Amino acid sequence: MSDGTGGGRAGGAGRGGPRDGHPGGPRRNEQGRERNRGGAAPRRFSTSAPSQRKRIADPARLAAFEVLRAVATEDAYANLVLPARIRDRGLDRRDAGFATELAYGALRGQGLYDAILARCVDRPLDQLDPAILDALRLGAHQVLAMRVPTHAALDETVGLARAVIGAGPSGLVNAVLRKVAARSLDAWIADLLEGVTEPAARDAIAHSHPEWIVRAMRQSLVAHGRSAEEIGALLEADNLAPVVNLVALPGLGDLEEALASGAEPGTLAPDSAYSAGGELSRLRSVRAGTTRVQDAGSQLVARALAGVPLEGRDTDWLDLCAGPGGKAALLAALAAERGAELTANEPAPHRAELVRKALVAVPRDAWSVVVGDGRRYAGIPADQRFDRIMVDAPCSGLGALRRRPESRWRKTPRDIAELTILQGELLDAALAAIRPGGVVAYVTCSPHPAETLAVVEDALRRHPSARLLDAGSAIDGVGLAPLDAAHPMAGGSTVQLWPHLHRTDAMFLALITLDAGTPAQTATKG
């Protein structure tokens, strides 16, 4: 998935998350368009019976409903399904923003909304038709967090249910949403928290995250020397749409047009900008592939790898886990400027194709794409070893919950356990494929300590000739501002970026070198 493309919401961040649509946000009319009613007006309900109300679904709400259904029934990713639904339904920019806010907000808030709905429905939620439950989630998000007038949210949700599910459930939808609308979100949360004393359980309810993720995030904050008190801000940051970041590929792209059309210069990464939103393909350089959408955290970790000073040869770079190619594009552009060549490796053929597309604007002699398991690099001959290797390992993605609204409900602790084995093996392969004095970047888009610190610590134990570098200095050296993101470890430091502090994905970075003169070894995992 390319960074950030799915997160834009009409009117900017901060309005549609489960907790941020409180008084002060704009009121909306039936179509979700903003309007000014001048202060809080009493809730109004429709006087007509549900059976007499409209049978036509509003296209924006229908698009959001279809996204929720695809997520539930096809295991789809909302950020991939939504653009197609917006296109199919012919939504204009404003309605597309509404549909995005509605679908993303309902998915992020699912845990919280289900807890509220469970108090308003006379049977266990798993006994409801799943399509009705999705319609109720959409209705709850409109009523509680989007400041859609209650009568409009009810009418439209009943209309949606009648149009796509049938007339039968419209009475139920109407009755349940009336109960939901009887209290504010804050009042519902206070109610749900009554008698819950365990802090992680409270945070899980209040910020709509699974409890195990709350615990992992809290553990990660503490493991990186931060205060556990930050957990609320971190979880709330997950409930906001990410800012869309642009990067002009070094030596190839420019931001002139983006800045002229309202983008703001980036404050963290060089040659970057915060997009003003809108259709990015209108920008010539985006169409040409020389300016790309990429989270600032991803930009910084790629630049940090490229920025480490090396003694001797610096011509052969490897991106071990390259798909879909965001970091590969930036690395290849940097490599091209220095006369180096990037090998971009990716095992999934369709993702390797995405890497090729991402690299299309970079001079052809600066990169090649190869398809295969990254672990096979453990066996390459000594004379073919690389000078710089990026291991952007497959991970849980817990650092990118902002842009993958459904993923928090899909992941399980078991996923982490399986991933950490692969992550260790890929890092082993990189340490076997790097030349002495070269540098390996181990990167995850997850702050989970099992995927970050533990993987690096274990690898350092297995490879006596490997040595941690100071990733904190490396990232500050390539960034535009000090990040205060470094954590000392084993003679160097690692970096953990945070959405609530840096407005980036929660990227982790460790830089590891092999002591010059020490032969690399193929490690066996203990």
Ligand SMILES: C[S@@+](CC[C@H](N)C(=O)[O-])C[C@H]1O[C@@H](n2cnc3c(N)ncnc32)[C@H](O)[C@@H]1O
């Ligand atoms: C976090 S993503 C990489 C993102 C990419 N670096 C970017 O910036 O666009 C991890 C990638 O690792 C790939 N992968 C999974 N198993 C792998 C393996 N055994 N060897 C190499 N790559 C693997 C996945 O297919 C996925 O494309």
